Amino acid sequence: MEVCITSLLRDKGFKVTPQRLAIYNMLSSTKSHPNAEMIFNELQAMYPTMSLATVYKTMEILKEIGLVQVLNAGEDSFRYDAVMTNHPHVRCTECGKVEDVYDINIDAFVSEVSQGTKYQIMGQQFYFHGICPTCQRKNSN
């Protein structure tokens, strides 16, 4: 796991730094799809000198070497996901959290669209929005 990012970085001529490892480890051990500021805040305690700029620069590299994907769930900021399989996301419009949608096979839908357009399709993103179970309960009180 960690050998993966280490060798991937080195293979592409990037240096292996504590900041880069910390950012990737944090991202790959959460399901919260954090944005840059959330990552920065989370790492403050352990890495007091970490800067937001380093988070952004690191995300750029991790995206480039194929270790993270960038999410755009209709917010003002980008979120990041270390899970590289294509899966839909759902965002709660009340509390703002973004979650994975599991157990859905998107392949049939993707290939249907791929064939319907004359584009050479490279990727896709599916976003749902609605109200999460927790917020539904809050609302009914």
Place this chain on the structure above:
Amino acid sequence: MEVCITSLLRDKGFKVTPQRLAIYNMLSSTKSHPNAEMIFNELQAMYPTMSLATVYKTMEILKEIGLVQVLNAGEDSFRYDAVMTNHPHVRCTECGKVEDVYDINIDAFVSEVSQGTKYQIMGQQFYFHGICPTCQRKNSN
């Protein structure tokens, strides 16, 4: 058509202004999914005093009264669409244009996901990215 926006605005207590009509008419007669700046530039000739701030404020209102939807195709700016049906979009990563994906029935996929999550789903957005036919031809030269 135009009676629609006129009465919708008035019904909700908004005033009917030349700027609002011009912005909506422009948007509903294009398939280019423009962002705020594109709309602003397009209207410069006919409405020289139009400001970008007015475009943003108007989009906020049009979204609120259900006349436009906001697209987030993985770019830095939001795009707007006066077509309110749910349909996928595809963005060319070379020339940046965003097009509709036609003749795709998303209902089965949407309801499959709706049932798979415990969210109360309010809407969804599907984005594909790839290379458009025009750019494919350019690349092969």
Place this chain on the structure above:
DNA sequence: ATACATGCAAAGACTTTGCAAATGT
């Protein structure tokens, strides 16, 4: 007549960039 809208400029949020000091190889 009055409340709302416009348009300018300023502010705000998110992200990128430049550069000197620090670090990995």
Place this chain on the structure above:
DNA sequence: ACATTTGCAAAGTCTTTGCATGTAT
């Protein structure tokens, strides 16, 4: 030793806001 990276501050882009003037009802 050398090239790359960090972290700060400044700049850049997109969007929102405040306010005086103008406009729709």
